[in-house]
Every structure is written in structure tokens, then in C-alpha cells.
Amino acid sequence: MPGTSYHLGFQGRKRIVKMLKQIMEQRRASSIAYDDMLYCLLHSKDSKYNLSDEEIIDQIITILYSGYETVSTTSMMAVKYLHDHPKALEELREEHLEIRKTKKPGEAVHWDDYKSMSFTRAVIFETSRLATVVNGLLRKTTEDMVLNGFTIPKGWKIYVYTREINYDPFLYPEPLTFNPWRWLGKNLESHNYCFIFGGGSRLCPGKELGLLQVSIFLHYFVTSYRLLLH
Ligand code: HEM
Structure with a gap:
């Protein structure tokens, strides 16, 4: 309309x-x-x-949309949450200044540096959870399914509303608090209720690329700029 x-x-x-x-x-x-x-x-x-021309166009649009909107919104929301949580910002900056100590001025970060950014990864996961950048996942039932006593008939399209899961206080205590430390050392990323990047055979193929892009953005952001409160 x-x-x-x-x-x-x-x-x-x-x-x-x-x-x-x-x-x-x-x-x-x-x-x-x-x-x-x-x-x-x-x-x-x-x-x-x-692929046919139509399929090629669909592929390019999917990658452009999935790769652009997610990474830019996650980066923006990370800056907002870090601005609001100076302790997290300080810990993040320390992680990146430690990496810079091992580099010459202007030298790029490498894969091993990225792999060592554990607090950064926690900040990105907590940002993605709290902001729920992707609201949900789409699936279609291939056979009748019974869930909690309800039958979902074969062929139905289902929207799994992941914001609800991300804010579940049993899974994430004090769910509305920005707490990146909750992701450290607990392997929360691999729990079967963590759908930040989806799950199963349709898991986001750009997961590590997206995490890498936001990590590198944060690296240069916190080592080159200061966030001031007004
Ligand atoms: C922080 C960044 C990102 C987040 C939070 C994110 C999240 C997601 C989620 C939740 C899905 C649905 C998965 C499912 O249905 O199980 C998905 C699918 C997808 N993502 Fe990402 N994504 C990110 C970055 C990227 C990047 C950088 C690319 C590629 C350049 C990408 C490409 C795709 C594609 C092609 C799909 C569809 C996969 C399929 O249906 O088989 N994503 N993403």
C-alpha cells in the first residue's frame, strides 16, 4: 500500500x-x-x-543488507552503551592499548590480536543482546510439530522472536543491564538459546566477519578518540 x-x-x-x-x-x-x-x-x-541473473541479484542484495545494517547498527549501539558505562569503556580501552603497546605507530592489527580481544567480543555480544540488532529468525515447518501442547502444522512460517529470549531473566540475570562481563568465561555464546547470529544450518555465514569488523572499528575508536560526557 x-x-x-x-x-x-x-x-x-x-x-x-x-x-x-x-x-x-x-x-x-x-x-x-x-x-x-x-x-x-x-x-x-x-x-x-x-546462477540465473535473478539469483545473482538476490545473493548480492542479501549480502549487502545482511552485512551492512547489522554491523553498522551494532557499532553504533556499542558506542552508545560504552558512553553510558565508563567502567566498560575503560576496560575495553585497556585491552586495546595493551595491543597497541606491541605495535609500531600506525602498524595494523593482525588476526592473533583480534583473537586476543576477549573483552571486546564480550562487549559486542552484550551490545547485540541488549540492542537485539536482529529481532528474530524465520523458519518453516517441514512436518507437524507439537510445542508445549500446541500443534504447529507442516508448512507454517514461524517467526522466532529472539528479543524475548535475549531479555529472559533466567538466562540473563538483570537482562536490561549492560553487563559485558556476563559473557566472560561462561561459554554463553555456544548455549542453544543464544540466537544472536541465528542457529543450525542457517547460522549467519558472516558471523566472524561481522565480529571482526566491529572489533577493528572499536580498536581504532578507543585508541584514537575519547568519549566525553556533556
Ligand atoms: C554483527 C553482525 C551480524 C549479526 C548480528 C548477524 C545476524 C544474523 C542472523 C541472526 C541471521 C539469521 C540466521 C538464522 O536464520 O539462523 C543472519 C543471517 C545471515 N547473515 Fe548475518 N549477521 C551479522 C553480520 C553479517 C555479515 C557481515 C554478513 C556478510 C557479509 C552476513 C550475512 C548473512 C547472510 C547471507 C545470512 C543469511 C543466511 C541464510 O539464510 O542461510 N551477516 N545474520
Whole structure:
């Protein structure tokens, strides 16, 4: 219906599809070997992986949307929570200043540095939980299912509302408090109720990339800037 967000979303999608079709035409007419995903999808050597234009466009839109909105919102909310919780900000800064001590000025951080950022990872998980950047997961029943006495018929689409799980006081005591320390040493990430990155065979394929991007953003943010209260 015109005027609704849903309608605007559809219009936006039409514009992106048009742009992607133009880019694909230009790429097909060009002999340049681009080092990106669109090039790989257009030039798949194995016919088993050949996708139609429509499927390629769907893949690119999925990656653009899933990879952009999640990482940018998590980074923004982490800055907000750190601003509101100076102790957490201080501990995070210490973790990153320790890493900088092992580097020359301007030297980039490496994979091992990223793996050592345990408090940073806890800050990101706590941010994702409290802000619930992704509200829920979509699934479809492949057979009749009985849950708590209710039958969900085969073929129904289900929305698993993960905010409800993220705020469950039995799983996360004082659920509305920003407490990154709750994630340290307890293996909460691998519990079967932790759906921050989804679960099962549809688990977010960009999980580690997303965590890496937010960690690197926080590294430069806390080692290059100071947050002041006004
Ligand atoms: C903090 C960052 C991110 C969060 C919190 C996040 C969260 C999620 C969640 C909850 C799902 C649904 C999984 C399920 O249904 O079980 C998902 C799916 C997906 N994510 Fe992420 N994601 C993040 C970053 C990324 C990045 C960086 C990429 C790629 C560049 C990405 C690509 C995808 C794709 C392609 C899917 C669909 C997978 C499928 O349906 O099989 N995500 N993500």
C-alpha cells in the first residue's frame, strides 16, 4: 500500500535491482577481472554453481543488507552503551592499548590480536543482546510439530522472536543491564538459546566477519578518540 514503509522498501528494492542489472551488463561487456563477489558469480567455472541473473541479484542484495545494517547498527549501539558505562569503556580501552603497546605507530592489527580481544567480543555480544540488532529468525515447518501442547502444522512460517529470549531473566540475570562481563568465561555464546547470529544450518555465514569488523572499528575508536560526557 503506498505510503507504508513496506511499499517504500519495495520501491527501494526495484531501484537496487535496476542498478545491479546495469552493472551486470557493463561487467559482461568488459574484459576487466574484478576481485569481488559479483565477478565470481558472473564467471563461475563450475556449471554446478551457475546462477540465473535473478539469483545473482538476490545473493548480492542479501549480502549487502545482511552485512551492512547489522554491523553498522551494532557499532553504533556499542558506542552508545560504552558512553553510558565508563567502567566498560575503560576496560575495553585497556585491552586495546595493551595491543597497541606491541605495535609500531600506525602498524595494523593482525588476526592473533583480534583473537586476543576477549573483552571486546564480550562487549559486542552484550551490545547485540541488549540492542537485539536482529529481532528474530524465520523458519518453516517441514512436518507437524507439537510445542508445549500446541500443534504447529507442516508448512507454517514461524517467526522466532529472539528479543524475548535475549531479555529472559533466567538466562540473563538483570537482562536490561549492560553487563559485558556476563559473557566472560561462561561459554554463553555456544548455549542453544543464544540466537544472536541465528542457529543450525542457517547460522549467519558472516558471523566472524561481522565480529571482526566491529572489533577493528572499536580498536581504532578507543585508541584514537575519547568519549566525553556533556
Ligand atoms: C554483527 C553482525 C551480524 C549479526 C548480528 C548477524 C545476524 C544474523 C542472523 C541472526 C541471521 C539469521 C540466521 C538464522 O536464520 O539462523 C543472519 C543471517 C545471515 N547473515 Fe548475518 N549477521 C551479522 C553480520 C553479517 C555479515 C557481515 C554478513 C556478510 C557479509 C552476513 C550475512 C548473512 C547472510 C547471507 C545470512 C543469511 C543466511 C541464510 O539464510 O542461510 N551477516 N545474520
